[in-house]
Amino acid sequence: MQPPYHRLEEFVTLSADEAEIVKGWAANRREVKRYRAIRREGEPVAAVYFLMEGWVGSSLMLRDGRRQIVKVHLPGDLLGFPSLALASAGETLEALTDAVVCPLPPGVVGKILAENPRLAAGLFLSTQKERVALMQQLAWVGATSALERLIAFLLDLHDRLVAANLVKDGSFEFPLTQQHLGELLGLTTVHVNRTLRRLDETGLVERSRARMRIKDVQELREAAATVAPLFAGQEAWNRLGNPS
């Protein structure tokens, strides 16, 4: 199977040199078992991570033990970047399936910023894309009902799984527990359960073990409270490159 470099080429096509740099990351693989932490909040910021295989959650812990999952990462994602601005890590990275990550010391990022403007622009835009995703999630969680949140998340997940080539025959692996969904969407496990049941009673999705199928993506989109933003791809890079 091809390493998931799709997200790195989304905004800037990589030159041969740049592709070499990226491939070099794979030299350092770290395998992580399901539910194990890759890095916890409060630990030193020793690296960022390229997610090679598996799913990983980024979460914040509140003082009383409640937890908010802020992102479910899929293969090809870069993890841990926000903590580069912090004195110690601000997010816990936890494997949601068995996973493989490639740790990149902050110096690698610095070197790219210093020496490779194209790749730097790609990273920069990728980071902005993540900000948009966070803004969207905040909108779901802050302004919509349980059902709408679930729909919005499933659609977003679906689209990202398609991009990562992980949807087969319209269905995909779904390793999240209902507890995870609750912590992601700001709901209790019990209510996630009821809402999920409602969703598949209406025939919009089908759950079986650790798989899920969205039966009619178009119909589900119409039930969603937000419209997925349209990313600019290459055009974003062109804008950066053509000061007016």
Next chain:
Amino acid sequence: MQPPYHRLEEFVTLSADEAEIVKGWAANRREVKRYRAIRREGEPVAAVYFLMEGWVGSSLMLRDGRRQIVKVHLPGDLLGFPSLALASAGETLEALTDAVVCPLPPGVVGKILAENPRLAAGLFLSTQKERVALMQQLAWVGATSALERLIAFLLDLHDRLVAANLVKDGSFEFPLTQQHLGELLGLTTVHVNRTLRRLDETGLVERSRARMRIKDVQELREAAATVAPLFAGQEAWNRLGNPS
């Protein structure tokens, strides 16, 4: 009054050249009246903005008209960066007070990425800081009660106002309506009102017209559900510059 460049120097001290670049931004000032949009969702991504004076809100609109404010920006903030990754703007930027912004075409950002690695690293880290802030807000909104959300927001605002030198004698201007607070925290106006009353009945804050005073910041911090993250400042830049 000094232009608010504090946020640009947070991670990387600017060289004389770099300071010149930044000062050059001020050449192009755009004044915006309170409640006027600087840029709406869906419009072309013509620029990002440096906020010179005043407060600005970034918000997303849902299909049914509900709105989520994702950030209240203060002087010194850079606005509109997430939309650089999008085909058309993903957030509406609305002046919450009379404001002055300096529009920067995307090409200016591209030029910095291409030619000025130090400034680029500063921007990059600033952006990561914003991501951390968004993650925190998501945690408040997703995982805490109305009272805790309000406290968390007020503390965060307070700290940022202090950094921008906008707190005088322990009190600060507070131009947000209760509706804004609701849209920011995922609550209705009515409930914001009740919660605010509860807050000042307990004597933790004092409201008068368009000002607010936090009577005991330390005590309020103890009542908060999250701990504000510690930003790395210069150290973050050092990490980037010293690949291990």
Next chain:
DNA sequence: CGGTTACTTGACCATTCTCAACGCCGGTGG
């Protein structure tokens, strides 16, 4: 096959929302 973990369901509870009315304050026009 036993034990653990996740999922499911029910009954009850509470935080927050909805709807509605009213008061205050600032601005505007006569």
Next chain:
DNA sequence: CCACCGGCGTTGAGAATGGTCAAGTAACCG
């Protein structure tokens, strides 16, 4: 200068979405 108007803030009563507690069931793992 005063009267009106509109926006914002405030308060009350009742409804509802989602939370809590609890128990039971199904799936998975060693």
